[in-house]
Amino acid sequence: MPKKNAFYAQSGGVTATINATACAVIETARKHRGRIGKVYAGRDGIIGALTEDLIDTSKESAAAIRALRHTPGGAFGSCRYKLKGLEDHRPQYERLIEVFKAHDIGYFFYNGGNDSADTSYKVSQVAHKLGYPLVCIGVPKTVDNDLAITDSCPGFGSVAKYVATSIREAGYDVASMARTSTRVFILEVMGRHAGWITAACGLAQDKEGEAPHILLFPEIPFDQEKFLAKVEDTIRKHGYCAIGVSEGVRWPDGKFLSESGLRDAFGHAQLGGVAPLIAQLVKDKLKQKYHWAVADYLQRSARHIASKTDVLQSYAVGKAAVELAVKGTSGVMPVIVRKPGKRYRWTIGVADLRDVANAEKMMPRDYITADGFHITAKCRQYLEPLVQGEDYPPFRNGLPDYVKLKNTAVPKKLATSFKI
Amino acid sequence: MPKKNAFYAQSGGVTATINATACAVIETARKHRGRIGKVYAGRDGIIGALTEDLIDTSKESAAAIRALRHTPGGAFGSCRYKLKGLEDHRPQYERLIEVFKAHDIGYFFYNGGNDSADTSYKVSQVAHKLGYPLVCIGVPKTVDNDLAITDSCPGFGSVAKYVATSIREAGYDVASMARTSTRVFILEVMGRHAGWITAACGLAQDKEGEAPHILLFPEIPFDQEKFLAKVEDTIRKHGYCAIGVSEGVRWPDGKFLSESGLRDAFGHAQLGGVAPLIAQLVKDKLKQKYHWAVADYLQRSARHIASKTDVLQSYAVGKAAVELAVKGTSGVMPVIVRKPGKRYRWTIGVADLRDVANAEKMMPRDYITADGFHITAKCRQYLEPLVQGEDYPPFRNGLPDYVKLKNTAVPKKLATSFKI
Numbered sequence: 152m153p154k155k156n157a158f159y160a161q162s163g164g165v166t167a168t169i170n171a172t173a174c175a176v177i178e179t180a181r182k183h184r185g186r187i188g189k190v191y192a193g194r195d196g197i198i199g200a201l202t203e204d205l206i207d208t209s210k211e212s213a214a215a216i217r218a219l220r221h222t223p224g225g226a227f228g229s230c231r232y233k234l235k236g237l238e239d240h241r242p243q244y245e246r247l248i249e250v251f252k253a254h255d256i257g258y259f260f261y262n263g264g265n266d267s268a269d270t271s272y273k274v275s276q277v278a279h280k281l282g283y284p285l286v287c288i289g290v291p292k293t294v295d296n297d298l299a300i301t302d303s304c305p306g307f308g309s310v311a312k313y314v315a316t317s318i319r320e321a322g323y324d325v326a327s328m329a330r331t332s333t334r335v336f337i338l339e340v341m342g343r344h345a346g347w348i349t350a351a352c353g354l355a356q357d358k359e360g361e362a363p364h365i366l367l368f369p370e371i372p373f374d375q376e377k378f379l380a381k382v383e384d385t386i387r388k389h390g391y392c393a394i395g396v397s398e399g400v401r402w403p404d405g406k407f408l409s410e411s412g413l414r415d416a417f418g419h420a421q422l423g424g425v426a427p428l429i430a431q432l433v434k435d436k437l438k439q440k441y442h443w444a445v446a447d448y449l450q451r452s453a454r455h456i457a458s459k460t461d462v463l464q465s466y467a468v469g470k471a472a473v474e475l476a477v478k479g480t481s482g483v484m485p486v487i488v489r490k491p492g493k494r495y496r497w498t499i500g501v502a503d504l505r506d507v508a509n510a511e512k513m514m515p516r517d518y519i520t521a522d523g524f525h526i527t528a529k530c531r532q533y534l535e536p537l538v539q540g541e542d543y544p545p546f547r548n549g550l551p552d553y554v555k556l557k558n559t560a561v562p563k564k565l566a567t568s569f570k571i
Numbered sequence: 572m573p574k575k576n577a578f579y580a581q582s583g584g585v586t587a588t589i590n591a592t593a594c595a596v597i598e599t600a601r602k603h604r605g606r607i608g609k610v611y612a613g614r615d616g617i618i619g620a621l622t623e624d625l626i627d628t629s630k631e632s633a634a635a636i637r638a639l640r641h642t643p644g645g646a647f648g649s650c651r652y653k654l655k656g657l658e659d660h661r662p663q664y665e666r667l668i669e670v671f672k673a674h675d676i677g678y679f680f681y682n683g684g685n686d687s688a689d690t691s692y693k694v695s696q697v698a699h700k701l702g703y704p705l706v707c708i709g710v711p712k713t714v715d716n717d718l719a720i721t722d723s724c725p726g727f728g729s730v731a732k733y734v735a736t737s738i739r740e741a742g743y744d745v746a747s748m749a750r751t752s753t754r755v756f757i758l759e760v761m762g763r764h765a766g767w768i769t770a771a772c773g774l775a776q777d778k779e780g781e782a783p784h785i786l787l788f789p790e791i792p793f794d795q796e797k798f799l800a801k802v803e804d805t806i807r808k809h810g811y812c813a814i815g816v817s818e819g820v821r822w823p824d825g826k827f828l829s830e831s832g833l834r835d836a837f838g839h840a841q842l843g844g845v846a847p848l849i850a851q852l853v854k855d856k857l858k859q860k861y862h863w864a865v866a867d868y869l870q871r872s873a874r875h876i877a878s879k880t881d882v883l884q885s886y887a888v889g890k891a892a893v894e895l896a897v898k899g900t901s902g903v904m905p906v907i908v909r910k911p912g913k914r915y916r917w918t919i920g921v922a923d924l925r926d927v928a929n930a931e932k933m934m935p936r937d938y939i940t941a942d943g944f945h946i947t948a949k950c951r952q953y954l955e956p957l958v959q960g961e962d963y964p965p966f967r968n969g970l971p972d973y974v975k976l977k978n979t980a981v982p983k984k985l986a987t988s989f990k991i
């Protein structure tokens with residue numbers, strides 16, 4: 152296979168470690184100069200490819216690329232922009248191939264969640280039909296931990312470590328204040344459909360009685376009476392009550408407890424604000440003083456408390472993606488495989504994009520206790536390895552020293568433009 | 572002076588480093604066994620003294636006390652319970668002396684903010700009038716950084732480091748998402764009357780264009796039109812806009828933008844929920860997509876990202892308190908003194924409790940830019956040293972390993988009880 156340039160793009164919500172994957176893709180590509188020419192990144196994800204707005208990563212120093220490993224956010228910009236069905240929207244896919252052809256791109260690396268795996272798969276199909284040689288690799292990433300096949304998702308371990316650390320710390324705070332002031336603390340976390348992040352809060356509880364006392368999962372319909380009784384019982388027993396709640400928790404009729412009304416480009420409701428709603432309930436029905444926090448973007452960008460395991464895995468999938476590509480393997484996604492045995496060990500495996508695309512991995516019911524308010528030992532066993540190890544960024548002047556790349560544009564070659 | 576026991580209590584909202592002060596008080600007292608017998612801590616602060624609910628810290632191992640240095644929250648419990656005026660509520664003060672007498676307590680260490688300095692001062696007055704020899708020392712603590720005389724307040728540097736780190740990290744996230752999704756991010760932080768914590772967010776901005784772009788201070792009346800114009804302008808220039816907002820921001824008529832309706836025992840309104848209100852404005856008036864976070868207790872318990880300078884200072888005031896006490900100095904508070912010179916150096920000084928009591932140190936107007944939306948170079952110069960250095964707690968099983976003390980009760984000696 153002749154030497155070709157590569158295209159890399161970040162998709163969907165970013166994470167504390169997606170740039171570690173970008174770092175791996177670029178560093179590994181630079182080690183295969185015989186096969187891979189330049190790595191072009193899409194400015195703002197796949198939109199960069201559609202609009203021929205490419206970033207030349209070869210203009211970045213080795214030190215700058217290395218610093219991506221410890222920098223949160225998406226260094227080249229990401230987007231919520233889902234390529235639609237092949238039948239009705241073929242021009243989008245053909246446009247991608249047109250741009251790739253113009254820039255001699257033979258490798259397509261798409262770093263995202265289920266939607267992105269689907270896009271990667273469709274792009275590989277179109278390239279094949281058009282007879283354009285393109286190696287298409289999906290690279291996993293999502294804080295939601297809901298990708299199929301992979302044992303865990305790069306980005307999740309770090310948000311898990313953040314939320315568990317945060318609710319443990321807040322628990323110490325509330326416990327101190329409970330005698331005369333706050334008795335109920337509510338932390339709202341992400342996870343629209345799958346309760347993985349909510350479950351991760353549960354890791355903070357080493358012993359019965361410790362925070363968090365109650366978890367509210369999107370998988371378990373919200374039972375107001377049962378919840379309030381549990382809060383009262385917890386305060387009676389332990390003096391205070393710390394609650395982790397998913398943004399996606401729903402009433403028994405399936406409606407989200409709180410919707411902000413906005414929808415993102417994928418048509419998902421933009422949620423937020425369940426914590427104040429739960430707080431209001433606690434105040435109205437139990438007359439207890441409360442505090443609430445909404446972690447929002449803080450949780451998925453908290454690179455300062457990233458899981459070392461997660462950083463290693465995020466890097467490993469990027470490296471594996473390039474190694475698969477130079478071997479000519481297409482239509483796949485490198486995944487994390489948990490090895491059997493008591494001690495946690497992992498390796499990189501390979502999944503077909505078709506099998507990952509648009510599937511959602513839900514929490515097994517036996518990861519949630521029978522009463523629906525906490526995680527089981529089995530869940531803890533699954534989650535615990537993912538938050539192991541610290542990987543602190545360098546600090547400068549008291550704050551994490553993150554990199555901003557130059558993001559130099561590649562000169563356009565096409566006379567045509569494309570409207571998003 | 573004969574050997575006497577000591578009483579130590581934590582007061583008001585706790586911090587990530589108040590236990591570092593407790594650690595210092597106990598460790599230093601243990602070094603002065605000739606003068607100080609046991610250190611008794613008040614369970615839930617001053618309430619523990621009033622109700623004769625004392626904790627015998629001598630039952631704790633040296634390792635457990637040492638671990639307080641890296642443990643957030645208040646290890647013995649705190650309370651929001653203000654002793655009222657001497658004239659009308661003398662029995663409270665007399666009760667304190669009765670309990671101290673029963674337990675042979677000759678040293679009173681009260682670890683808190685302005686209210687606590689006031690209480691310490693009154694207790695010293697009553698003890699004097701009753702002819703009971705009692706050394707009274709206030710020990711500074713507050714995330715609000717609003718104590719008079721001391722250059723900075725133990726606990727503040729760590730919340731400052733947390734909020735600056737958080738808004739920097741979220742800024743990287745929003746910048747990545749701005750093309751097709753979130754353009755405005757709002758982080759709500761604490762600071763009811765003084766904008767010190769809001770100002771600390773500003774440290775994250777190294778260069779123009781970086782997050783945070785806008786700060787909303789409690790000192791500056793909220794001007795909706797000017798604010799919305801600034802948001803629009805920021806998005807036009809930089810593509811996104813990150814905003815740090817104080818929970819205490821007010822309309823021009825002095826009303827808080829958001830009040831939850833609850834009031835704490837000091838009569839302060841319990842605030843929270845300004846961020847969603849600002850978000851709503853941004854959505855309604857500018858049609859921009861937003862995300863918002865409310866850090867709440869996370870910010871003041873985030874021991875995992877504590878400022879080393881703050882930890883050192885929190886320890887130093889506790890140590891100095893005991894050293895002042897064994898010298899017989901009463902009615903004072905050890906404070907942080909910034910030494911003159913370009914390089915930041917600090918030492919411990921001594922202030923009269925009378926001068927600290929109930930005073931509030933506001934942000935100087937020249938710490939806020941003329942337009943009211945950011946901090947000045949002068950403010951940065953003041954704040955920057957306070958967030959320097961990291962002081963990571965030990966981790967166990969992927970999470971910070973904090974200590975829970977045994978908190979063994981001291982047997983009661985009084986037949987009388989006291990109703991709170």
